[in-house]
Amino acid sequence: MLIQIKNLSKIYHLGGVDVHALDRVDLEIKQNEYLAVMGPSGSGKSTLMNIIGCLDVLSEGSYVLNGKNVSGLDGDQLAEIRNKEIGFIFQTFNLLPRANALHNVELPLIYNGTGRLERKEKAEEALRKVGLADRAGHRPNELSGGQRQRVAIARALINNPSIVLADEPTGNLDSKTGAEIMRLLDDLHRSGNTIILVTHEEEIARHSERIIRLLDGQIISDEQIN
């Protein structure tokens, strides 16, 4: 089992009131699953994403990722897990605006100590895989939305992560470009990656094999599709 979440709660203290963003959630995700998380805003799906992505820590319960209990880890240890295990794809791409595509893609490698030459090689390879070999020297503002998201995907994949976390990956793209990006994610899944997709679009969620729906911090449905 790649991800084992048991009895997970995330509680925010807002003005003396405890708000349960997630309320005793249990979730298991297997290697090479293609999962979509759906729910209206405020349902807790972003919080769940952040916890799965080790960007946030849970309040109660346990989270075991790839055999490792990450519930009690501190900020730096979580950074290391993120670097090694998780590839992020964001709605807003989150690329460094001043850096070119190649540098953006190699960013995770800088933080695990990969040497300059190896970094460049790997980043070029990753860009080639997403069809942007000829755009390595371009800055994000010189790329189209679809191309930017491809750069972000290349960056997400560079360290061969256990999970690819895609948070509304097509949210900022037109439908044609969005479809291209989804095809790319489908390909990634076919080649063995585990993908967790957060979306509120039914059509996008249909690309996955399993959909879980959240409401008020709880999983209200968990269905296999196709």
Place this chain on the structure above:
Amino acid sequence: MRYTFSRFNEYLVMAWDALKNHKMRSLLTTLGILIGVTTIITIWTTIQGLNQYVYSKLSGIGAGTIYVEKNPWIIKGDYWKYRNRKNITYKEYRALKKYSTLADHIAPEVLSLKNLSYGNEEVKDIYVIATTEQYAFTAGLFPETGRFLTEPDIRSSRFVCVMGAEVAEKLFKNENPIGRKIKIGSDRYRVVGILEKRGSAFGQSMDSFIIVPIGTFRRVYGGHRGLRIALVTNNPDKIEELKDEVRGIMRRVRKVAPGAADNFSINQQDMLTDLYAQLTTTLFAIVFIIGGISLLVGGIGIMNIMLVSVTERTREIGIRKAVGAKRKYILLQFLIEAILVSSIGGLLGIVLGYGAGSLVLAQMEITTGVGFTSIAIGFGFSTTVGVLAGFYPAYKASRLNPIDSLRYE
């Protein structure tokens, strides 16, 4: 740790890129540092140059030389207690000559201003130094042509003279002065030697004087004038012993009561170099404070801009953290950026300060080399300021929460 170091150049490149993206801002940020370092280096360079110059000129007064005089060179406190002192006499010179065992050379000096003439040429107000052949050693003078005074000149109180190069040039346009007779006042003296040219020190010619035997001078002008007595030991380590000996002899001759203060002074080069060192130290301390304030203000400027920069780049920090940057790497990135911007100001300050210092020295016709110390000072100060000013913003950046940072607009 090794990992951190091996990545150092990565951060340097990152920092350089970040600064390049805001050229004008970076330049303005470092202005305070630049001004501070420029101030300090300018004064440092100037003082170093002056030091070399002053010490080289003062060392003309040998380290093994002392002067017995009526008053000290540098009067501290009450001037009036020196007012009633008696002149140093010829008798005292003879006593020192007779009893001093440590002095290798001893020369009396009587100084007065006289007009000189040769034919139709006349020069006014030239220093006449009445002394003995020993003066060559106590003053370190060497004849360029002819000879210096000799013992027979002194013994027989001959009417001979040795001229400084500048006096000779003024009196003798196209003639060889050796053997010619010139007039000092109304008396005729035969020129026996011309001294080597010594140039100028502190804006005064050191070649404008004439030397005559002391006996001759005393015969012509009387013996009432006060003396200065120069004593030299060839072993500068013995100078304190020499001073003690001279002091003992002088007190005996002058019958100074035990416990009473000396009524004469023993002067030496140290007194001038000490005074000079005191003055420059004070000057440097003042400039140091001014430069320090400038660096402080510069440091605050850097901190301010770094805080702005951290806020502006919150999202970048979020991205870096999301892909695995630990706190220390974020800290290092911003810290190095602050150090780099500060060091650039420091480097420019070194160059400007050195240039300005050299320019000041050039006005005084002093040349100087670029000192390792000034580079170290400029670089040391600016780097330190960079570290101090950059730490807080960098720390703040390193503590940012990745989720909030990623959402930051």
